[in-house]
Amino acid sequence: MADLFPERRDHDAPEEPRVVGVDGDDADAVLSALSADTARSILTALHEEPATASELADRVDTTLQNVQYHLDSLDDAGLVHEADTVYSEKGREMTVYGPADRALVVVAGREEETSGLRGALKRLLGGLAPLAVVAAAAEWLLDGPFAPDLAGTGDAGDYAISAASTEAADGAVDAGPTLLDSLSSSPGVLLFLGGVVALVAATSVAALARRRR
Structure with missing residues (x-):
């Protein structure tokens, strides 16, 4: 059915x-x-x-x-x-x-101003999708902390084994890298954030140039 x-x-x-x-x-x-x-x-x-x-x-x-x-x-x-x-x-x-x-x-603003804002937003949003694709590719190619572990034996598995061994020997487990550490060492995340800053800057400059015409 x-x-x-x-x-x-x-x-x-x-x-x-x-x-x-x-x-x-x-x-x-x-x-x-x-x-x-x-x-x-x-x-x-x-x-x-x-x-x-x-x-x-x-x-x-x-x-x-x-x-x-x-x-x-x-x-x-x-x-x-x-x-x-x-x-x-x-x-x-x-x-x-x-x-x-x-x-x-x-x-709020004149028609010509809202038209310029519409174009700026279109360019900004249109650039985010390809930027995300490039950032994901960089993360995978450079083996960043968020890259998929296709073999199934990546750092997470190694850390689990290391943690278990440490716990058995010393009775304590290392907390490992924090999320902030992973983000700051991720080539994909850094590339994406840098690209967003560049897109916003370029869009702002273009919008300012139009207003001065």
Whole structure:
């Protein structure tokens, strides 16, 4: 019976952030939809994982009717959309909701300023994904502390054996490297953080140059 009902697909929000100016045409609808705590909780939950109305009711601890009311308002404001359709074990059709945008930024300023901010955010967010891939590759190639142990006999196993031996001989176990030590010695983490700083700096310089034109 379960084969009759398709599994839920992964849903990715659009890559571009949405920048809403407080004096823009869509500001009233967006701010009105987000005026309630429950609506903001629903939108936050959907950014974490798309869900049906009944799942959202459980996650934000409210009634199904209340969730549906706020989903309608969020949909009218263009903040959520119907991302998929799934079926319950009883064959009932259920809509899966997801965020309409990868990120939402509400700003005050002239139209030309918000347009520049939209472009800056797009470039910044667009650079994070390839940077993460490069950082992960560096971590693996340079055998960093967070690199996957494909052989299954990495430092964790060696440390466990060493700790057991030390405990048997001296009655004490070395605590080993701390998380901070691992982070500071990780080539992937250092590369990623350095890349983020460079991206933010480049984006800020580009935005400042546009404002001075």
